[in-house]
Amino acid sequence: MAFDVERGFISKLLQTKDISTVKDSQIKLSYFSGDNKSAFQYIQETVLSTGEVPTVRAFKRRFPNYKLEKVEVDGESVVGTEENLKYWCDELRVKVKHNTLVDAFDKSAEFLQDFDTEEAYKAIKKSISYIENEVVETTDIDITQNTEDRVQDYLKRKENQGMRGLPTGFKHLDYLTKGLENSTLTTVIANTGIGKTWFQVILGANLQLQNCRVLQMVTEMSEDIMRDRYEAVLFSKCYEGMNYNDFKSGRLPHKIEELYFQFLREDLPSLEPLFVVTATSPMGVSAEIDKYKPDIVLIDSAYLMADDMNAKDDWLRVAHITRDLKKLAKSSKLPILINTQADKNSSKKTGPEMGNIMYTQAIGQDSDNVLTLFRDEVMLNDHEMGVRILKQREGTLGKLKMNWDFESMDFSEIYIEDDDSDEKDNTVDIDDTE
Numbered sequence: 001m002a003f004d005v006e007r008g009f010i011s012k013l014l015q016t017k018d019i020s021t022v023k024d025s026q027i028k029l030s031y032f033s034g035d036n037k038s039a040f041q042y043i044q045e046t047v048l049s050t051g052e053v054p055t056v057r058a059f060k061r062r063f064p065n066y067k068l069e070k071v072e073v074d075g076e077s078v079v080g081t082e083e084n085l086k087y088w089c090d091e092l093r094v095k096v097k098h099n100t101l102v103d104a105f106d107k108s109a110e111f112l113q114d115f116d117t118e119e120a121y122k123a124i125k126k127s128i129s130y131i132e133n134e135v136v137e138t139t140d141i142d143i144t145q146n147t148e149d150r151v152q153d154y155l156k157r158k159e160n161q162g163m164r165g166l167p168t169g170f171k172h173l174d175y176l177t178k179g180l181e182n183s184t185l186t187t188v189i190a191n192t193g194i195g196k197t198w199f200q201v202i203l204g205a206n207l208q209l210q211n212c213r214v215l216q217m218v219t220e221m222s223e224d225i226m227r228d229r230y231e232a233v234l235f236s237k238c239y240e241g242m243n244y245n246d247f248k249s250g251r252l253p254h255k256i257e258e259l260y261f262q263f264l265r266e267d268l269p270s271l272e273p274l275f276v277v278t279a280t281s282p283m284g285v286s287a288e289i290d291k292y293k294p295d296i297v298l299i300d301s302a303y304l305m306a307d308d309m310n311a312k313d314d315w316l317r318v319a320h321i322t323r324d325l326k327k328l329a330k331s332s333k334l335p336i337l338i339n340t341q342a343d344k345n346s347s348k349k350t351g352p353e354m355g356n357i358m359y360t361q362a363i364g365q366d367s368d369n370v371l372t373l374f375r376d377e378v379m380l381n382d383h384e385m386g387v388r389i390l391k392q393r394e395g396t397l398g399k400l401k402m403n404w405d406f407e408s409m410d411f412s413e414i415y416i417e418d419d420d421s422d423e424k425d426n427t428v429d430i431d432d433t434e
Helices: 005-016 019-024 034-050 056-062 085-113 117-135 147-159 171-177 196-209 223-238 244-249 254-270 282-292 314-332 362-366 377-381
Strands: 070-073 076-079 185-190 214-218 274-278 296-299 336-341 369-374 384-392 399-403 413-417
Touching: 005 019, 005 034, 005 056, 005 076, 005 085, 019 085, 034 056, 085 117, 117 282, 117 314, 171 384, 171 399, 171 413, 185 196, 185 314, 185 362, 196 214, 196 223, 196 296, 196 336, 214 223, 214 282, 223 244, 223 254, 223 274, 274 282, 282 296, 282 314, 314 336, 314 362, 377 384
Parallel strands: 185 336, 185 369, 214 274, 214 296, 296 336
Antiparallel strands: 070 076, 369 384, 384 399, 399 413
């Protein structure tokens, strides 16, 4: 015999008055329809105003025609069900998933009848994205439990000198950020042509050399070009610097050429895998994570990906992308690092500020960490790059300067300085912090 899940939920909630289970199960008003939606909204409003679930008598006064479920208790028929409230919360979530998928497949079937495969695909993708973002129950933590695990976590941080995440390979950047931590979204912003993609490649190479499995995702750039950049950086870190233009032109000196072949045949295959894959959408990124099981995900030009929710406005499309990537970082428990554009009003001397992020400020809001790259004329001539931390939820704000030399592929750090001053006295040489 079929039963009304929403009505069963309402009846059991009125019987138990257990609003905490409802909150813990993250039940939303959008899960209900018709009279059931009005009933649940009334219960929510009553809880907000009085702190308690309304009585059955108060509920019947408000909804005299609403038929509540009843159950026998000690020989007496009372409002409620035999099933517990958690059961109804779970069933309600299953029903929402079911109805969402049915609607999606009905729409996609119509598109398929018209041979519009692309629109059918978008309809299914949009519905799955809604389920992942709005219906799937997230995990909660009771801070009073598993305290011994946190003792061990602290001792591990103590041993690693405060490092909580994956090391970037830049000692002073790690000092400021404490590493790329799991479940976080990090965004690198810079103007066009400054070097956002190269910075991501350098980070990825450093992580690979530290035995991390890297998933590098590309949008506008081809996989072959990204692979070449990684090979040049990795070779220069393992052997000696090569001139990148000579490498791309096939004009490497004989000695470097022989070392490069040796690197390809003997050294590169022994490293931890690094996968270069095209990024399609946040849902596509999730699928690649399931496939490759990386330790970190890097996405070049994430703003060029497709939005699983198919927003028409460009700013909303990008906002959906960063929001979904943030949720993906949390659900996968991985660090995700992306890069995006800064507007033309950015300072060349100090780099973009948070307000200079293009498309939408949601990018900065969704990000746990925001880094910016900048180069003025002096730094261009000296083959240097500035890296500044604009935002992070944990750690210290600051900036550092690094070599940026493609003739020798030297991308080492030079010094670190306080973020609130440009005075020379605030700089710290690398050797001073050993």
